[in-house]
Amino acid sequence: MSDTYLGMPSFPQAAKASTKDTRLRANLTHATRTIRDKRARAVAELDDWAQLREAGKRIKDQTLRHLDDYLVQLEQQVTAAGGTVHWAADAAEANRIVADLVKATGETEVVKVKSMATQEIELNEALAAEGITAYETDLAELIVQLGDDRPSHILVPAIHRNRGEVRDIFTEKMGEWGRPAPEGLGDSPAELAEAARLHLREKFLRAKVGISGANFMVAETGTLVVVESEGNGRMCLTLPETLISVVGIEKVVPTWRDLEVFLQLLPRSSTAERMNPYTSLWTGTSDGDGPRDFHLVLLDNGRTDTLADEVGRQALRCIRCSACLNVCPVYERAGGHAYGSVYPGPIGAILTPQLRGTASAIDASLPFASTLCGACYEVCPVAIDIPEVLVHLREQVAEQGGPGHRAEHAVVRAGTWLLDHPAALGAVVRLAAKTRKLHPKRLPIAVARAWTDSRDLPRLPQAPFRDWWKKNRP
Amino acid sequence: MRVALFPTCVNDAIHPRTGQAVVALLERLGVEVDFPAAQTCCGQPQYNTGYRRATEPLVHRMADAFAGYDHVVTPSGSCTAMVRDNYPRIGARARAEGRGDGLAKAAESLVPRVLELTEFLVDVLKVTDVGAYYPHRVTYHPSCHGLRMLGLGDRPRRLLEAVEGLELVELPGAEECCGFGGTFAVKNPDVSAAMGADKVSNALSTGAEVLCGADNSCLLHIGGTLRRADAPMRTVHLAEILACTRADPTGADWGAPRARGTA
Numbered sequence: 001m002s003d004t005y006l007g008m009p010s011f012p013q014a015a016k017a018s019t020k021d022t023r024l025r026a027n028l029t030h031a032t033r034t035i036r037d038k039r040a041r042a043v044a045e046l047d048d049w050a051q052l053r054e055a056g057k058r059i060k061d062q063t064l065r066h067l068d069d070y071l072v073q074l075e076q077q078v079t080a081a082g083g084t085v086h087w088a089a090d091a092a093e094a095n096r097i098v099a100d101l102v103k104a105t106g107e108t109e110v111v112k113v114k115s116m117a118t119q120e121i122e123l124n125e126a127l128a129a130e131g132i133t134a135y136e137t138d139l140a141e142l143i144v145q146l147g148d149d150r151p152s153h154i155l156v157p158a159i160h161r162n163r164g165e166v167r168d169i170f171t172e173k174m175g176e177w178g179r180p181a182p183e184g185l186g187d188s189p190a191e192l193a194e195a196a197r198l199h200l201r202e203k204f205l206r207a208k209v210g211i212s213g214a215n216f217m218v219a220e221t222g223t224l225v226v227v228e229s230e231g232n233g234r235m236c237l238t239l240p241e242t243l244i245s246v247v248g249i250e251k252v253v254p255t256w257r258d259l260e261v262f263l264q265l266l267p268r269s270s271t272a273e274r275m276n277p278y279t280s281l282w283t284g285t286s287d288g289d290g291p292r293d294f295h296l297v298l299l300d301n302g303r304t305d306t307l308a309d310e311v312g313r314q315a316l317r318c319i320r321c322s323a324c325l326n327v328c329p330v331y332e333r334a335g336g337h338a339y340g341s342v343y344p345g346p347i348g349a350i351l352t353p354q355l356r357g358t359a360s361a362i363d364a365s366l367p368f369a370s371t372l373c374g375a376c377y378e379v380c381p382v383a384i385d386i387p388e389v390l391v392h393l394r395e396q397v398a399e400q401g402g403p404g405h406r407a408e409h410a411v412v413r414a415g416t417w418l419l420d421h422p423a424a425l426g427a428v429v430r431l432a433a434k435t436r437k438l439h440p441k442r443l444p445i446a447v448a449r450a451w452t453d454s455r456d457l458p459r460l461p462q463a464p465f466r467d468w469w470k471k472n473r474p
Numbered sequence: 475m476r477v478a479l480f481p482t483c484v485n486d487a488i489h490p491r492t493g494q495a496v497v498a499l500l501e502r503l504g505v506e507v508d509f510p511a512a513q514t515c516c517g518q519p520q521y522n523t524g525y526r527r528a529t530e531p532l533v534h535r536m537a538d539a540f541a542g543y544d545h546v547v548t549p550s551g552s553c554t555a556m557v558r559d560n561y562p563r564i565g566a567r568a569r570a571e572g573r574g575d576g577l578a579k580a581a582e583s584l585v586p587r588v589l590e591l592t593e594f595l596v597d598v599l600k601v602t603d604v605g606a607y608y609p610h611r612v613t614y615h616p617s618c619h620g621l622r623m624l625g626l627g628d629r630p631r632r633l634l635e636a637v638e639g640l641e642l643v644e645l646p647g648a649e650e651c652c653g654f655g656g657t658f659a660v661k662n663p664d665v666s667a668a669m670g671a672d673k674v675s676n677a678l679s680t681g682a683e684v685l686c687g688a689d690n691s692c693l694l695h696i697g698g699t700l701r702r703a704d705a706p707m708r709t710v711h712l713a714e715i716l717a718c719t720r721a722d723p724t725g726a727d728w729g730a731p732r733a734r735g736t737a
Contacts, residue, residue, distance in 0.1 A: 011662065012661060012662045012663070012664065012665075015662060015664055015665050016664045019664045019665055019667075019668040020664075025668075329650050329651045329653065329669050330662070330665050330669075333665050333668040333669060334665050367524075368657075368658065368661050368662065369662060369665075370655070370658070371618070371651045371653060371654065371655025371656075371658045371666075371669075372522060372618075372655060372656075372658075373618035373622070373650075373651035373655070374618055374619070374622035374623060375618070375622070375649075375650075375651070377622075378622055388563075391521065391522055391524065391526075394522075394523060394524030395524040395525070395526050396524075397524060398523070398524035398525060399524075408523070409525070412520050412523070412525045412528050413528065415520070415528075416520065416525075416528040416529075416531060416532070419483070419514040419515045419517075419531075419532055419535075420514070420531045420532065420535060422511060422512055422513070422514050425483075425514055429486065429487040432487070433487075447660050448660075450659075450660040450661075450663040451659060451660055451663070451698075453663060453667070454663065454666075454667035454670065454671075454699065454702065455667070455670065455695060455698030455699050455701075455702055456697075456698045456701040456702045457698065458488050458489075458694050458697070458698065460487075460488060461488065461489070461490045461491070463490065464486050464487050464490055465481050465485060465486040465487075465490035465493040465494070465509075466486055466509070466511060468490055468493075468494060468729065469493075469497075469509045469511075470511075471731070472729060472730070472731040473497075473507075473509070473731070474731075
């Protein structure tokens with residue numbers, strides 16, 4: 001990932017502000033609860049959800065084990081179907097490839113299908129630096145782009161905005177990007193959707209270059225798949241003359257048969273729909289139908305490093321459904337921006353530090369941005385054990401000994417010694433109990449204050465359990 | 475039947491009454507209880523904070539302290555889950571790092587014998603009515619580890635429903651984490667406090683006098699939040715409710731010495 005987000009404060013600091021933003025909290029709570037309940041109902045409709053989940057997990061794991069083979073097969077099939085495959089080791093390389101491809105067409109505007117991969121590499125900013133304007137066409141992405149904002153959710157990037165805020169953004173900003181919002185725009189969903197439709201239609205019909213990601217790539221035929229709810233993506237995939245797709249290497253599946261599993265898991269987990277309204281599949285190019293030029297940019301950007309980690313690699317199973325965000329109590333209170341990455345929430349807390357490393361304050365704090373409550377693992381349609389990976393990454397961060405962790409390590413070492421010497425432990429606990437009347441209710445040192453700012457300390461008992469036992473059960 | 479009690483370090487130091495309640499309850503049900511004094515802590519705080527190697531001596535200590543007992547009973551879902559889910563991982567990692575089989579074997583010997591209190595009551599003793607009496611309006615917070623890692627299901631609820639005089643009221647958003655999360659509570663204090671505040675406001679909306687849970691660490695956080703707000707509700711561990719009887723409705727006699735094996 002590129003470095004716009006670097007320099008973000010650590011998660012606890014970023015969350016300090018968002019937990020106190022009552023409008024943000026209300027928007028998030030309303031949205032996540034609605035989708036969470038709908039998802040639970042949609043999943044409950046299927047008797048074989050557990051088997052589907054297991055199948056999804058197995059297909060992804062099997063593919064990841066032989067990723068090199070499937071990617072080579074994919075490249076052969078895409079090439080045979082008239083497409084061109086490019087390999088990008090990192091964000092800079094991917095952005096360079098895409099910018100050169102666009103420049104070769106002579107165009108200075110592109111339309112975009114909502115794509116996490118292009119956000120991850122910050123393609124829009126890279127294109128802008130080359131004098132190319134990228135127009136987001138997904139409704140929520142449009143809101144984020146017009147509002148000069150950052151996405152805060154994988155599926156619903158503008159989840160932190162309510163209807164009134166969207167109306168204001170449309171009214172103020174649409175004119176700067178193209179067709180202005182209609183006079184006297186209201187904040188009903190129908191009016192807002194119509195304003196976006198009129199604004200975007202102009203761009204679809206003018207565009208010569210489209211840029212997309214993909215939800216899946218099928219190795220056996222070289223086919224790419226995008227699923228969506230609005231149909232705006234399909235406009236971008238079919239109308240332009242040139243189509244450039246930037247896709248993470250982990251998105252490959254071996255066969256068409258595998259899609260059957262994921263086309264059930266993904267929509268129910270993400271939008272709580274039985275089937276997503278639009279499923280677009282394309283294989284290379286064909287005369288007189290769709291783009292005449294097709295480029296696939298296969299993006300690594302930290303993925304092979306992630307694959308090398310035995311515990312952490314399961315994060316690459318992720319199909320970006322965002323179910324984990326919608327059930328996460330930490331995400332709900334902190335908001336997506338606090339995660340300092342295009343991948344927020346529980347999956348972001350394990351994916352981002354693996355893709356980017358844990359050198360920065362924000363990346364080192366992400367593995368700790370969870371209570372390990374397990375709700376994310378429970379809803380994950382490909383059974384990523386997010387708590388397990390979080391703990392694994394915490395170990396890496398603790399070992400690298402960044403700010404706070406050296407002192408913490410010393411405390412843990414002393415604590416472990418004490419816990420391995422029951423007699424000494426008993427003496428400490430006993431002393432604490434004996435002096436309990438002297439303990440203040442609020443403590444001055446930082447760690448203790450973090451507790452006592454909002455909670456009272458427990459009252460210590462007269463004696464520990466082990467003393468009671470010795471006295472009463474001799 | 476003779477079982478070992480693992481009250482947990484938190485209960486040993488801060489909530490001894492929970493340990494006493496388990497002893498009183500199990501003895502009332504005809505179980506002989508031992509407290510092996512070599513036990514200390516399961517290592518959950520260290521492990522979950524990223525100090526896996528620091529938990530290794532504690533895995534050995536737990537296995538040694540509880541060797542020879544068919545059942546190790548503990549009034550904590552999260553400590554049970556630590557042993558059941560994470561000890562095998564710690565053993566496997568040590569093996570993968572070329573440091574032998576010892577840790578994996580220690581974990582293997584312990585894991586199947588450690589039971590959370592409600593598992594022991596319902597699955598082993600096969601009892602849901604433990605003869606308790608607790609005339610209060612109670613709401614139940616099912617802590618995350620018990621709920622999702624152990625899958626305790628309706629065991630705690632069945633036990634509570636059988637308590638004479640107890641009125642059980644539904645907790646809105648019961649399955650949502652209270653925001654404690656071990657060191658999360660101090661590493662992310664603002665989010666933790668926001669979650670605690672929501673949990674408390676849901677709990678207060680029930681009008682219950684008591685919020686009951688089966689993990690005192692969660693209750694420490696919720697109880698601390700309640701006390702700071704001067705709220706008319708107290709937190710009580712499930713074991714303490716089950717240990718109350720008509721003869722001793724406040725648990726005043728739990729501390730009384732009792733001759734071994736005469737329960």
